[in-house]
Amino acid sequence: MFRKIPETPAGTAGFRLEGKLSREDYRRFSSVLEKSLKESNGLSVLLDLRDFQGLDMRFGLLDLARGRKYNQKLKRLAVLDDGPWADYFTQKASLFLKGRVRAFPPSREQEAWEWLGKDPSS
Secondary structure (H helix, E strand, O other): OEEEEOOOOOOEEEEEEEEEEOHHHHHHHHHHHHHHHHOOOOEEEEEEEEEEEEEOOOOOOOOHHHHHHOOOOEEEEEEEOOOHHHHHHHHHHHOOOOOOEEEEOHHHHHHHHHHHHOOOOO
16 A cells, blocks of 8 residues: 655655555555646655565556656655665666666665755756
8 A cells, every 4th residue: 555645845745655555556656646746846756665565566656658757747756765675666767767766775764855855956
């Protein structure tokens, strides 16, 4: 399942992914993320994967079609995890967010939020 992290800094959104994502979880997550991106002039996103256990591999959270469609709206992506999912998500996202994706271990969550708030050109 996923939960939107409440009370994030201006210009950012955060999502906590937990357990194994089902097809329905993915659809709901995609819809919420897409709506957030459409409503913004640009958004930086944090994905908290500390309790994430996987997803149905027939679809990907960061599919290329959506990535290309919202490339200009998605300023930065921070992935909060120190396990294999951090590598998976940063590699997928790097295909369309060159230089704007970073993984952070959970102990550096505050640093991740600070990085998301910076100007993407810095």
